[in-house]
Amino acid sequence: xxxxxxxxxxxxxxxxxxxxxxxxxxxxxxxxxxxxxxxxxxxxxxxxxxxxxxxxxxxxxxxxxxxxxxxxxxxxxxxxxxxxxxxxxxxxxxxxxxxxxxxxxxxxxxxxxxxxxxxxxxxxxxxxxxxxxxxxxxxxxxxxxxxxxxxxxxxxxxxxxxxxxxxxxxxxxxxxxxxxxxxxxxxxxxxxxxxxxxxxxxxxxxxxxxxxxxxxxxxxxxxxxxxxxxxxxxxxxxxxxxxxxxxxxxxxxxxxxxxxxxxxxxxx
Amino acid sequence: xxxxxxxxxxxxxxxxxxxxxxxxxxxxxxxxxxxxxxxxxxxxxxxxxxxxxxxxxxxxxxxxxxxxxxxxxxxxxxxxxxxxxxxxxxxxxxxxxxxxxxxxxxxxxxxxxxxxxxxxxxxxxxxxxxxxxxxxxxxxxxxxxxxxxxxxxxxxxxxxxxxxxxxxxxxxxxxxxxxxxxxxxxxxxxxxxxxxxxxxxxxxxxxxxxxxxxxxxxxxxxxxxxxxxxxxxxxxxxxxxxxxxxxxxxxxxxxxxxxxxxxxxxxxxxxxxxxxxxxxxxxxxxxxxxxxxxxxxxxxxxxx
Numbered sequence: 030x031x032x033x034x035x036x037x038x039x040x041x042x043x044x045x046x047x048x049x050x051x052x053x054x055x056x057x058x059x060x061x062x063x064x065x066x067x068x069x070x071x072x073x074x075x076x077x078x079x080x081x082x083x084x085x086x087x088x089x090x091x092x093x094x095x096x097x098x099x100x101x102x103x104x105x106x107x108x109x110x111x112x113x114x115x116x117x118x119x120x121x122x123x124x125x126x127x128x129x130x131x132x133x134x135x136x137x138x139x140x141x142x143x144x145x146x147x148x149x150x151x152x153x154x155x156x157x158x159x160x161x162x163x164x165x166x167x168x169x170x171x172x173x174x175x176x177x178x179x180x181x182x183x184x185x186x187x188x189x190x191x192x193x194x195x196x197x198x199x200x201x202x203x204x205x206x207x208x209x210x211x212x213x214x215x216x217x218x219x220x221x222x223x224x225x226x227x228x229x230x231x232x233x234x235x236x237x238x239x240x241x242x243x244x245x246x247x248x249x250x251x252x253x254x255x256x257x258x259x260x261x262x263x264x265x266x267x268x269x270x271x272x273x274x275x276x277x278x279x280x281x282x283x284x285x286x287x288x289x290x291x292x293x294x295x296x297x
Numbered sequence: 298x299x300x301x302x303x304x305x306x307x308x309x310x311x312x313x314x315x316x317x318x319x320x321x322x323x324x325x326x327x328x329x330x331x332x333x334x335x336x337x338x339x340x341x342x343x344x345x346x347x348x349x350x351x352x353x354x355x356x357x358x359x360x361x362x363x364x365x366x367x368x369x370x371x372x373x374x375x376x377x378x379x380x381x382x383x384x385x386x387x388x389x390x391x392x393x394x395x396x397x398x399x400x401x402x403x404x405x406x407x408x409x410x411x412x413x414x415x416x417x418x419x420x421x422x423x424x425x426x427x428x429x430x431x432x433x434x435x436x437x438x439x440x441x442x443x444x445x446x447x448x449x450x451x452x453x454x455x456x457x458x459x460x461x462x463x464x465x466x467x468x469x470x471x472x473x474x475x476x477x478x479x480x481x482x483x484x485x486x487x488x489x490x491x492x493x494x495x496x497x498x499x500x501x502x503x504x505x506x507x508x509x510x511x512x513x514x515x516x517x518x519x520x521x522x523x524x525x526x527x528x529x530x531x532x533x534x535x536x537x538x539x540x541x542x543x544x545x546x547x548x549x550x551x552x553x554x555x556x557x558x559x560x561x562x563x564x565x566x567x568x569x570x571x572x573x574x575x576x577x578x579x580x581x582x583x584x585x586x587x588x589x590x591x592x593x594x595x596x597x598x599x600x601x
Contacts, residue, residue: 030329030330031330032330032569032570075362076361077359078359078364078514078563078564078566079357079364079567080566080567117568119330119569247354248355250364250566251326251565253326253327253330253569254322254326255320255321255322255342255565255566256320256357256366256368256566257356257368257371258355258356258366260354261354271350272351272371277326
């Protein structure tokens with residue numbers, strides 16, 4: 030874990046309110062693992078006492094990229110950053126995605142900027158499987174050529190049918206599973222996106238006996254495990270439960286560990 | 298070289314800048330980013346007799362220059378703390394002040410007695426003022442007689458320096474400060490978070506699951522300065538000033554109105570090395586004003 034002043038190299042508008050921020054951040058790049066995040070002190074927000082967490086999208090050479098959407102106060106302020114600005118980062122933080130179990134077939138499921146959060150994982154996994162990307166509308170589908178260039182098959186669904194199949198991403202997942210060779214390798218799923226999508230993946234994992242790693246998105250305070258803001262309920266052996274910190278014990282959890290009854294209803 | 302040292306009872310601090318309870322975990326959380334040995338003291342998150350899970354989420358909400366929280370004092374219990382965290386803290390030279398709380402005088406006394414026998418604890422901060430615990434604890438901070446019973450109980454249970462942390466929501470903080478001193482406290486710390494709440498107007502629901510919580514951060518600093526001034530004038534025992542310190546300037550305000558030491562809280566979330574930068578800033582200030590020590594600055598407010 031480091032605190033590093035990163036220089037903004039570029040800020041690029043991609044599509045549909047999404048931006049890619051490229052930073053020179055050698056310490057972050059040297060240590061980042063797939064699924065980890067950086068905690069950003071957004072400049073020009075002196076009234077805001079908390080940092081904002083962002084999944085790492087890409088990390089190459091000494092350059093770190095963050096793909097984000099300007100939706101809240103922090104992210105909207107981020108969109109004004111320009112080349113030459115400095116950004117104070119703490120990271121890399123959190124427990125990211127574990128490596129693929131030998132003999133398993135990897136499946137990625139992502140919604141919105143969750144696609145970017147799976148890029149490092151997609152690059153690192155030794156087997157390239159199938160990726161299911163979903164969004165409300167076409168501009169919410171990101172990074173498809175990059176995943177295909179890595180050797181992944183990408184299937185797309187949008188709720189309004191403007192790109193790929195019409196409907197939710199979990200429909201693609203169900204169709205794929207229904208036609209799959211029964212003797213094929215066991216599935217190991219990796220998911221990042223809205224909570225309802227994660228829960229829908231968790232339900233399929235339970236039903237079909239997959240291992241499923243989900244990256245949760247919680248309001249976060251300190252990012253290092255001190256403030257206990259970002260906790261979620263997890264099962265303990267013997268039928269009990271305990272809070273776990275998504276910043277340090279997550280953000281990636283095996284889907285069976287999460288007490289989903291405490292989460293919002295699934296969206297599929 | 299200016300003298301930054303501070304004495305609170307038998308507790309000797311190398312610098313007057315501590316990290317406040319609840320904002321720095323139990324030590325390991327920030328150890329990669331901050332040299333703990335450079336802190337005046339490490340005040341760990343509140344410890345109770347039994348493990349406590351804390352409140353449902355959402356537990357915090359960001360306000361203008363402030364942070365609203367109702368974490369609910371989750372902690373591993375006194376035995377859990379001794380097993381899980383004290384061995385780590387013993388590897389450092391930084392004095393460890395354990396913040397303790399309970400739902401009855403007996404619980405406070407039991408925690409104090411257990412920590413008195415533990416190796417690596419240097420003082421106890423008695424939390425009588427967390428606004429997020431419904432049973433009893435808030436009462437100990439606002440009812441003078443209940444406050445005295447808790448402080449006297451803890452005092453009798455330990456030889457460690459005892460530092461009650463005063464509630465801000467009282468009409469006469471000086472009375473609580475005097476009661477602490479008369480009951481044998483070695484120092485006092487203030488302020489704890491201010492009772493506060495925020496409402497989402499679209500949903501008409503409170504922003505915190507606990508409905509209300511405590512406000513911390515820059516927003517409460519001037520309020521804290523006034524209470525520290527009132528408390529420091531009421532007693533001769535050392536006062537630790539807490540509330541909205543983000544730079545040396547806010548810490549110096551506390552010292553000028555009478556605080557012997559200060560603690561950095563919420564600002565550590567924003568910028569983990571804040572306490573160390575505040576320490577350096579205080580030293581610079583003392584040199585610039587040709588003062589030999591932080592003690593020489595204490596209580597030098599000019600009001601005429």
